[in-house]
Amino acid sequence: MSDDMPNSDDLESYAASVQNINIVITLIAVGHVIAGTLTIPLIYVIFSSNMYLAPLIVTFMIMAMRAIFTLTVPISFALGWAIWRLKPWAWKVAVGVNIVWLFLNIIGGIVLIALLNIILLFALNGTDVKLALTPIDTQDSIDPL
Numbered sequence: 001m002s003d004d005m006p007n008s009d010d011l012e013s014y015a016a017s018v019q020n021i022n023i024v025i026t027l028i029a030v031g032h033v034i035a036g037t038l039t040i041p042l043i044y045v046i047f048s049s050n051m052y053l054a055p056l057i058v059t060f061m062i063m064a065m066r067a068i069f070t071l072t073v074p075i076s077f078a079l080g081w082a083i084w085r086l087k088p089w090a091w092k093v094a095v096g097v098n099i100v101w102l103f104l105n106i107i108g109g110i111v112l113i114a115l116l117n118i119i120l121l122f123a124l125n126g127t128d129v130k131l132a133l134t135p136i137d138t139q140d141s142i143d144p145l
Helices: 008-048 056-084 090-108 111-124 127-133
Strands: none
Touching (some): 008 056, 008 090, 008 111, 008 127, 056 090, 111 127
């Protein structure tokens, strides 16, 4: 008997681990929604800044930040939904987006959301979370005899 497959005596312990991973995935999804929600006040602050007398480079940077942060909110909500629904593309996109957002939040000095990005990256790279969010290739799982 293979060690990879649980026998009937271990089904209860397997069910508990599935419940735990569902809780972790739900927390990761909620974390993305929280990150998007925390970005909304930043958008207000950036849009309320007066940039008419600023040098051209500062004006350009403020406009770029407006665009980035405005796109961050719907992307965060969409990632939260995709992770919660276990979409096959969610893990790769979430890791890539969180790395980019971490870099931008560190550059911008936004500590709270940067810490949330670090926590989300660690949670996304957990073995069970990776297995739950990445699609299983059926060609590799078939045992040719």
